Amino acid sequence: MNAPNRDTKEEYVQWATGDVSKISCNDLNFEQANAIIEKLGKRPVKAFKEDTPMYWAYFDRFNGQHKYIQSLLHQVGWTMPNTKYGRVPDLPRFGNWLQSDKSPVNKPLKKMNPTECSKIVAALEGML
Secondary structure (H helix, E strand, C coil), X not given: CCCCCHHHHHHHHHHHHCCCCCCCHHHCCHHHHHHHHHHCCCCCCCCXXXXXXXXXXXXXXXXXXXXXXXXXXXXXXXXXXXXXXXXXXXXXXXXXXXXXXXXXXXXXXXXXXXXXXXXXXXXXXXXX
C-alpha cells in the first residue's frame, strides 16, 4: 500500500482489521484490503473464486462448442442487456445452472472436455 508514511499505513490496517495489534498489510484478508482500497477512493479488486457462478460460466472464445453454447443461451433467452453489445449471455444464471443438479456435467465450462461440452449442448437444445 502506498501511504504517505508508515504510521498512516498502520492506522489503515488497524481500522480494517479492528485490531490495534495488527500493523502489516500481510495481516489483511482480501475483503479488508478491498475496504482500504475503497476508503482511498480507488476501485476495489473483483474476486472470481472457483466456486462462483461467473467462474463456472466463463467461455473460451476460440472454442467452437463454447460459441455454440453462447448461441443456445441466446435462443433459450438466458441473456442480459449490455450497453456495448446489446444482449449478452447471462453468465451468473448459466453458472448457477452448471452448478445445479439440473446440469448433466457439474464442472466449470473451461474445464470440460469436448464430450462433456456435448452433454451441455444437448441439455440446452432440449430446453429449446
